[in-house]
Amino acid sequence: MDDLTLDEALEDLSAAEEFLEYFGIEYDARTVQVNRLHILQRFHDYIAKAGCMPQDDAQRRAAYARLLQQAYDDFVQSDALTEKVFKVFHMHTLSKAGTPAPAAGGCGCSSSGGTCGSSTVAGS
Numbered sequence: 001m002d003d004l005t006l007d008e009a010l011e012d013l014s015a016a017e018e019f020l021e022y023f024g025i026e027y028d029a030r031t032v033q034v035n036r037l038h039i040l041q042r043f044h045d046y047i048a049k050a051g052c053m054p055q056d057d058a059q060r061r062a063a064y065a066r067l068l069q070q071a072y073d074d075f076v077q078s079d080a081l082t083e084k085v086f087k088v089f090h091m092h093t094l095s096k097a098g099t100p101a102p103a104a105g106g107c108g109c110s111s112s113g114g115t116c117g118s119s120t121v122a123g124s
Helices: 006-012 016-022 029-050 057-077 087-096
Strands: none
Touching: 006 057, 016 029, 016 057, 029 057
């Protein structure tokens, strides 16, 4: 992968472990095994929040490495339920607060006919 551009290398990566190894981040296999999707989603979220990235591959690679390290550290210090990376965890919070959680894929309107005219999904 050393002869690939950053974008080409990123296209070849799929597993959380591959990303961590590519960016040279030491990791605990057990932490990654339990949180792999959460880590990758958090990494994606951090990239999106960062906005404009450097055009230079080396600078962008360093920025990505920092963001991936931060995403990984989030789950070393905490857990998926606390971090609430995915929408399902936000819906869980709503149900605990007294608002019924919607059925999977539903909006929570409790439509009697099984169809809903709502264009919004709870928690989005």
